[in-house]
Amino acid sequence: MFGGKINPSLLDLKHLNYLDLSNNDFSGTPIPKFLGSIGSLRYLNLSNARFVGVIPHQLGNLSNLYYLDLQGYGLYANNLQWLSGLPSLQHLDMSHVNLRKASDWLQVTSKLMSLLEFRLSDCELRFIPSTPNGNFSFLVSLDLSGNFFENTFIPLWIFGLPNLVSFDLSDNGFQGPILDDLQNMTSLKHLYLSGNHFNHQIPIWLYSFSHLKFLDLHSNNLQGTISSAIENLTSAISIDFSYNELGGKVPRSLGNLCNLREIKLSSNKWSQEISEILESLSGCLSEKLEILELTDAQLLGHLTGELGMFKNLVKLTFVYNSISGPIPMSLGNLSSLRVLDLANNQFKGSLPQNFGQLSKLETLFIESNMLEGVVSEVHFSNLTRLIELFAFGNRLTLKVSHDWIPPFQIEELNLQSWNLGPKFPQWLCSQRNLRRLDISNTGVLDVVPLSFWDSSSQFEYLNLANNLFHGEIPYCPMIFVYFFSD
Structure with missing residues (x-):
């Protein structure tokens, strides 16, 4: 995190052709104008370095530049005419740079005949002209996401980019169906159209993009079903159809996508039980799938042994469904899991003891279910990486030895309404990274140890309400403190 002023002695480096100052902190200082005098520069990266103010037009003197990255908040430009001096770019x-007044953005950049990668995400651009003054015939990657253009529809010239491999128009509010003109862009490997208003069905021709690796259509208003033709997306690595109005059944052919690592189907209207969806994914896909998200998908039924097939799952979320029955033991065998979120369902019974074998688990959310029974040291035996545990809204009892020291250093912990008492849970005093803690209504009738208050300065949120604490409360410089007791 370098900061301060950049010394003009850089100009003494007569042969400097590569300069990367990204991810530092030059907060409050403008980009130095003298950088435009380092004529030998071919690579300049000033991204996320917290420069502020106008981008100096002197950068247009770097005629040898082939790589320029200025992304980051705080910069702005009223025009982009200076880019005309960079013919080799x-x-x-320039993502996140304020270009609201730079109405010439397309006129200038479309004349950069060497341009391969072009990113103007979240730049407050107001309008995409219907025709560019030049052409982007060699363009490989185009990112215009997050601008919320005044255009209601995507201009047709964009669909005539023959070499485009990566295309991102997400978060722009475009309307209507996904235009058929897109089907001519058969070289695409990355397609991101999320956060628009495409309120029609997924066009059948989209499933023929056999080279497509990343497909993101989340947060639209897509209707209808997923076609069984999805099995033709044989190169797909990641598919995101979440937050739409899709319904019917998840096609069994989805399980034939052997390269798929990530599937997100949350917030749709699937008319299936959870076990049937898992069975649909149980082809060759099950051997490599790493991320499965089915949050708020109106799912019913019980989780069964099918989960045991997904040996490489890293993230599994089933939040806000109506899945009932016990949590299956097979979940405890998914040794690659880092994130497990089963919150807001109707799971019953006890927590499987073999959860303690999930040695890579970092986040465990099981709140707002109907779990009951005893949780012991065995449940945490190998959870050395655990940093988040939210388990409130259950009827669970923690029984550990008085001198137990957990194998983890947790940062956020919510055990509201568990049975932890009557003694204060001494093991909390061993947690040096704890920022947010809620052990309200947990049946503790005890003095809070001084060693616990020694760490109070690290807390952002602390809730000890509805217990029977006594003794002194020292000064606690925390952001939020809830300490109501009888």
Whole structure:
């Protein structure tokens, strides 16, 4: 995190052709104008370095530049005419730079005949002209996401980019169906159209994009069903159809996508039980799938042994459904899990003891279910990486030895309404990274140890309400403190 002023002695480096100052903190200082005098520069990366103010037009003197990255908040430009002096530019990223007044953005950049990668995400651009003054015939990557253009529809010239491999128009509010003109862009490997208003069915031709690796259509208003033709997306690595109005059944052919690592189907209207969906995914896909998200998908039924097939799952979320029955033991065998979120369902019974074998688990959310029974040291035996545990809204009892020291250093912990008492849970005093803690209504009738208050300065949120604490409360410089007791 370098900061301060950049010394003009950089100009003494007569042969400097590569300069990367990204991810530092030059907060409050403008980009130095003298950088435009380092004529030998071919690579310049000032991204996320917290420069502020106008981008100096002197950068247009760097005629040898092939790579320019200025992305980051705090910068702005009223026009982009200075880019005309960079005829060799291949990579341009000005994401998050305020270009609201730079109405010439397309006129200038479309004349950069060497440009391969072009990113203007979240730049407050107001309008995409219907025709560019030049052409982007060699363009490989185009990212215009997050601008919320005044255009209601995507201009047709964009669909005539023959070499485009990566295309991102997400978060722009475009309306209507996904235009058929897109089907001519058969070289695409990355397609991101999320956060728009495409309120029609997924076009059948989209499933023929056999080279497509990343497909993101989340947060639209897509209707209808997923076609069984999805099995033709044989190169797919990640598919995101979440937060739409899709319904019917998840096609069994989805399980034939052997390269798929990530599938997100949350917030749709699936007319299936959870076990049937898992069975649909149980082809060759099950051997490599790493992320499965089915949050708020109106799912019923019980989780069964099918989960045991997904040996490489890293993230599994089934939040806000109506899944009932016990949590299956097979979940405890998914040794690669880092995130497990089963919150807001109707799970019953006890927590499987073999959860303690999930040695890579970092986040465990099981709140707002109907779990009951005893949780012991065995449940945490190998959870050395656990940093988040939310388990409130259950009827669980923690029984550990008085001198137990957990194998983890947790950061956020919510055990509201568990049975922890009557003694204060001494093991909390061993947690040096704890920022947010809620052990309200847990049946504790005891003095809070001084060693617990020694760590109070690290807390952002602390809730000890509805217990029977006594003794002194020292000064606690926390953001939020709830300490109501009888």
